[in-house]
Amino acid sequence: DVKVTQSSRYLVKRTGEKVFLECVQDMDHENMFWYRQDPGLGLRLIYFSYDVKMKEKGDIPEGYSVSREKKERFSLILESASTNQTSMYLCASGGTSGTGELFFGEGSRLTVL
Amino acid sequence: ELKVEQNPLFLSMQEGKNYTIYCNYSTTSDRLYWYRQDPGKSLESLFVLLSNGAVKQEGRLMASLDTKARLSTLHITAAVHDLSATYFCAVAPGSNTDKLIFGTGTRLQVFP
DSSP, rough: OEEEEESOOOOEOOOOOOEEEEEEEESSSSEEEEEEETTTTTEEEEEEETTOOOOOOOOOOOOOEEEEEETTTTEEEESSOOOOGGGEEEEEOSSSSOOOOOOOOOOEEEEOO | OOOEEEEESSEEETTTTOEEEEEESSSOOOOOEEEEEEEEEEEEEEEEEOOOOEEEEEETTEEEEETTEEEEEEOOOOOOGGGGEEEEEEEETTTTTOOOOOOOOOOEEEEO
């Protein structure tokens, strides 16, 4: 089974702190994604990556950056956390040779005080 | 810009009843996905629909895709409490991309 692991399920940070959210997948997928989930807004794409050291902006990249130094790992970085970044963050991965289906991690619930 | 709309946003239904959730999208796409999310959990893949007219069924759920109408439906037959969850549809915006654009979700509550 595909496994996408997010290192932190729950985090509480203070405004202005730097936050790292880590995601690791074990299926050798080329593509990895970070989504943000908020009530009434569904899932919104923050950043995605098609290959190592490669990244593309999604629909809401402001205030975020990403890093993909190894194929299996995709990190989301909040350089200076703000209260409006309090949310559930979902990492996903998918292969290029299949159906395009994405596989999701358990999510990281971030609260910024 | 691709927009994906689901309706209803919230659905409360009695066990044993039938209902349909609708997913409309704004630009051409021939790939549509349905996911389920239980409270506090991540998204679980339910159906992958890859062509016009595709129909998939699993238990009491059946999904279909009409690419000409830009519409997918998720039909629930004889609902049971275990189907209570939030259901999302997601659309791939182009044939050469694997990113998915999600709808806002439909929260389904099934009561006795």
